[in-house]
Amino acid sequence: TKVVENGKVAQNLLDEVNITLNKNSIPYETLSPFKTSGIRIGAAAITARGFGEEESRKVAELIIKTLKNSENEAVLE
Numbered sequence: 707t708k709v710v711e712n713g714k715v716a717q718n719l720l721d722e723v724n725i726t727l728n729k730n731s732i733p734y735e736t737l738s739p740f741k742t743s744g745i746r747i748g749a750a751a752i753t754a755r756g757f758g759e760e761e762s763r764k765v766a767e768l769i770i771k772t773l774k775n776s777e778n779e780a781v782l783e
Contacts, residue, residue, distance in 0.1 A: 709773040713742035716773055720745075723772050723782055725765070 710716045713729030720727060730746035737743050747769075752762055775781035 710776055711741075712737055713745050714740065715776075716745050719776055719782075720769060720772055723768070725769060725772070727769075 710719060717727060717729045727745050727747045729742040730744045731739060731742050732744040735743055747765075749762075752765065757765070771781065
């Protein structure tokens with residue numbers, strides 16, 4: 707399900723809520739390298755900070771909630 711326009715929008719939106727990741731091309735990419743269709747989450751960075759399965763699941767839930775509510779300022783605060 708497409709919840710935001712592209713990977714760059716997702717990257718910038720998540721950066722606003724202090725979740726750092728980067729836009730990333732996916733196989734058979736149709737968008738330019740400056741936008742991309744995907745995002746990349748650095749699992750090594752997560753584990754280096756001591757996050758386990760439970761914490762990683764919470765980060766994933768926050769990412770989903772943020773992307774699904776990109777227009778809702780109350781959710782983004």
